[in-house]
Amino acid sequence: MQTSIYNYQKPFVYLWRDRLFNKYYLGYHNGSNPNYICSSKHMMKEYKARPQDFKRRILQVGTRKEMAVLERQLLLKRIKHLDERYYNLMIPRENSFPILKWTNEMKKARSI
Numbered sequence: 645m646q647t648s649i650y651n652y653q654k655p656f657v658y659l660w661r662d663r664l665f666n667k668y669y670l671g672y673h674n675g676s677n678p679n680y681i682c683s684s685k686h687m688m689k690e691y692k693a694r695p696q697d698f699k700r701r702i703l704q705v706g707t708r709k710e711m712a713v714l715e716r717q718l719l720l721k722r723i724k725h726l727d728e729r730y731y732n733l734m735i736p737r738e739n740s741f742p743i744l745k746w747t748n749e750m751k752k753a754r755s756i
Contacts, residue, residue, distance in 0.1 A: 653678070655711040657703045657718065662690060662731075664697040669731040670722070672715035674708060687731035 653675045660669040660682065669687045673680045681691060691698050704714055719732060726732050 654705050655708045656705045657711050657714050659701050659703055660687065660691075660731075661699050661701070662687075662697055663699070664694065665690075667729055667731055670715065670718055671732075672711045675705075682731075684731045684733070686733070690731075 655673065655675045657670070657672045660671075662668070669682050669684055671682050671684075681688060703718075704711065706714070719726075722730060722732075
């Protein structure tokens with residue numbers, strides 16, 4: 645697994661890049677495990693199949709609240725690209741729970 649040199653136990657916002665498909669996953673973690681990958685089942689499936697194609701970058705370290713806010717802000721800035729360039733399926737909404745962004749693949753699977 646390729647990760648940054650980050651090894652503190654502080655919350656952080658991270659960005660994974662899948663170089664084969666040129667896709668990303670942006671997330672936040674509480675810092676309890678510096679080797680944490682992500683919560684996306686779809687990305688984890690890809691990662692387990694070919695970990696050599698993934699690289700993680702720690703974007704920022706801070707408090708839990710700061711990192712949760714930063715993750716939301718960064719995802720909102722990328723909202724129009726989430727379908728095509730990101731593994732992220734949950735879209736954060738202002739002062740509310742996140743909503744699931746349905747991909748064409750998910751719609752197709754549900755109609756079966």
